[in-house]
Structures are given as C-alpha cells and as structure tokens.
Amino acid sequence: MKIFLAIATTLSLAACGAEPIWAPEAAVVASRYTHPGPTSVTLYTVLSTRNGSGAHAGLLINGAQRVMFDPAGTWRHPQLPERNDVHFGVTPKMVDFYIDYHARETFDVVEQTVEVSPEVAALIMQRAMAYGAVPKANCTIALSRVLEGVPGFEGLPMTWFPKRMMEAFADLPGVETRKITDDDADNNHGVLLVQADDPRLE
Template sequence: MRRFLIALALPLILAACTAEPVWAPDEAVARAVYRSPEPPSITLFTMVNNRSNAGAHSALMVNASQRVIFDPAGSWWHRTAPERNDVHYGITPLMLDFFIDYHARETYHVVMQTVEVSPETAERALRLIEQNGAVPKAMCGQSISSVLRQVPGFESIPRSFGPKVIMRGFGQIPGVKTRKIYDDDPDDHKTMLGQDTLPAPRLEAQPATAG
C-alpha cells in the first residue's frame, strides 16, 4: 500500500519540480529592447506578506545594455514584455510600474533594493540570468541567490531559499538604496494581467538596510 501511495505521489512531486520553459521569438525580443537612461544597476524585489511579515517571492531587475526583469517561477507577464525562461524584456518605466503594481496589494508589499554597479558588472548579471534557464516553482530564492553570488560585489549574498534572508544580505551591500511599495488593491490580481493603464504605485524612501 505504501509503495502504491508513493507511486501515485511521485508524478505530483516531479511536476512541482519541473520548470515551464518559455521562449519568445527573436523579433519580439529585439523589438522590445529598452535602454534606460539611469546608471547601470541591480535591483532586488522582495514580496513580503503584510500579515505574517514572511518573504513570499524574489525577483531581480538588471539595468545593463538593456533593462530586464528576472522573475523566477513568477506569474506576471505582459504582451509587450516578451519572456524567455523567466527573463522579461522591454522593462520601460510603464512596465516597471505594472510589475510592481501586480505584486503590491492588500496582502503584500514590495521591498525594492537597488545598487548602482559598473557597466561590466551589470552585463555580467544580465548574461547570468539569461543563461540560468526556467526556474521550478518555489525555487525563486535559490535561483536569485545563486545568480547574485556569481556577480562581482555580491558574493556575500547568502545561498538561501528564503526571500527575506536574501533581502537582508542584499541590504548589506555598500550603496544600497531601499524603497517599500504599498498598495490597497484587492488580492486577486488576475485582472492585472491585461493592464493597459494603471496609476503609479506609491513609493516610500526607506533606510538602506531592510529588516
């Protein structure tokens, strides 16, 4: 009986550990390229539960020769931000607002930590997330910490599955700037996936070290 139950559960376990590869066409990615006028930087997003204060999800924005968001095992998408294995291209200011607003809601807030880096460091981070591949569910923290530890200046980031553990480590990087984003939107964000126009989220400057 025990072997029978294990045999039934095994496909479910394997399914949970399987990534969902997505590969947008070359022309879509080329058309979406956005080059931000802001200095090269790496930004860590941490989604925090407003009730339990637990970390729920991690994502990474890299502003290099183009600006992209690495959202491992994430659910956000937009038709004008083509995706390749969890890397979303074309992160214009509007797309960034959409991404933040999708995650900040009545049950979660977003901690946004940014460190300015050299162009070479930003390009290194961009290459790493592009080469990472699709990430299985519940592995966002592991993939984010693994990528960051390979970037010059971020080797001290702890290897962890926990978004808040990574957030605290990122908060120790010299020059980090931290913001917290709150929103009172309803928890069901399925309608946000068809975003056309949205008000800009509320940004609150915070001390450099996040708790």
C-alpha cells in the same frame, strides 16, 4: 572552458522541471529598452503583510538593456517577450506594472537598488539569461545562484528564502531602499487583464 561548461550545466540542471518559454529573436530585438542613468540591479521582495514573511523575489537588471528576471513568477505582459523568466523591454511603466501586480492588501513590495559597473550588469544579465526556466518556489535560490560570486555580491547567502536575501541585500554598500504598500484587493488576476489593455504601458 571546462569551468564555463560546468557553470552552464549547473544552471541548466537547477532549472529542470519548469516549462520553458522562448520568444522569437525578432520580438526580443524589437522590444529592447535601454534605460538612462547608471547601470544597476534592483531586488524586488514581496512580503506578507500578515506575518512579514517573504513570498517572492525578482531582479531588475539595468545594463546595456533593461530586463526583469522574475524566476518562477506569474507576472507577464503581452508586449514583453519572455525567455525562461527573463522579460525584455522593461520600461518605467512596466516596472510600475510589476510593482502594482505584486503590491496589494496582503503583500508589500520592498525595492532595493545598487549601482554596479556595466561589466557586472552584463555578467548578471548573462547568467540570468542562461539559467533556464525556474520551477515554482525556486525564485530566491535561482537569484542566489545567478548572483553567486559576482563582484560586489560575494557576501550574499545561498538561500531559498526571499526575506533572508532581502536582509543581506540591505547590507550592500550604497543600496537604496523603498517600501511600496497598496490597499488593492488580494486577487491580482484583474491587474493582468487591465494592464494588458492599458495604452499607457506602450
């Protein structure tokens, strides 16, 4: 019990300084989406096309339901309830929206998927939900802390840098990787406005 409380305290303190968001239970339950296929986690890394440096990272968790942990991210959608950087109801269309929002002429997106057991997916999801709101520029360290010590992910570094996490993720057994490029204009504010009204995302 003391160990659990210590972990919970550490996760809460790590998120100090960010603005909390807490969608009502009814909205979270109504949006629940279970994706077919094996349980898995997918790391999304946003890379600069100018110098290859990492700009952001998020984690798609496919377990008993599918959620996106987008720590310190600016991505959002009115149909997706959010609780402190965890977005619920992430259908395939919403995943496409997430990728489209980040991929543009100045940024590529690298997608890395690893199959995990239902128990591991549940543990990662529980940790992400317990982490709390993440301050700006803390995306990768938040992911590092959520994945720390999780079976199968013990070799990942504790890092603040998205690209370093991506490179370590590439060494995980069975990882499947793809790179998404897009020549959209650099300003992605319009993506939020257009996608928010897109009936295909319902």
